């Protein structure tokens with residue numbers, strides 16, 4: 535399985551528009567972070583988790599050529615605003631793009647992108663999707679792959695993370711119920727969010743994430759959904775335990 539980090543930034547991305555913060559002015563490519571998303575490939579399958587406002591640019595840079603499914607973690611705009619840009623995949627593949635999300639998230643997308651979900655008098659250039667409701671404690675299949683949803687809390691908002699074999703992707707997490715931890719057992723690669731060092735009401739801080747990684751005990755962990763307030767990539771990476779890495783845009787890992 536290949537996992538490609540399409541974006542590793544928090545909702546505004548890095549650099550933040552108009553910011554004079556030193557991290558926003560950094561020339562290190564690892565300090566440039568698009569909105570958070572990953573591309574996962576295995577056995578001819580190609581899926582993307584979340585589809586934020588940078589989706590088009592991310593698909594071009596990564597050279598992603600097919601999209602077999604789109605999985606959503608939650609409805610916030612930094613995770614969903616790029617949905618219209620699935621059009622080239624829809625045209626090329628000549629079939630509806632399967633979209634997997636919580637019922638609440640599907641309803642939200644239907645309101646915001648009504649023309650994509652329309653069944654009558656559809657505008658000819660609009661893409662079409664097939665929707666699949668993701669439910670708590672109900673794993674689903676993509677080809678031979680079993681995908682296990684992991685239920686987490688983003689402040690008061692429910693969010694789904696996903697496990698695909700030895701890979702777990704969790705973003706926008708602040709709380710994880712003890713009952714969900716069994717789904718993370720023996721994971722090799724854990725991706726989890728950390729916003730910055732300072733605490734935040736709906737995101738793990740760096741210390742929250744390190745405590746969570748210590749609890750889960752993956753072989754390797756990658757941190758994502760990073761704010762410019764976290765600091766320079768190079769400086770923060772130096773401080774992390776040996777098996778913990780700050781993810782960065784266009785990093786690709788094999789699992």
Ligand SMILES: [Zn+2]
Pocket residue numbers: 544545570610612613706759
């Ligand atoms: Zn987010």
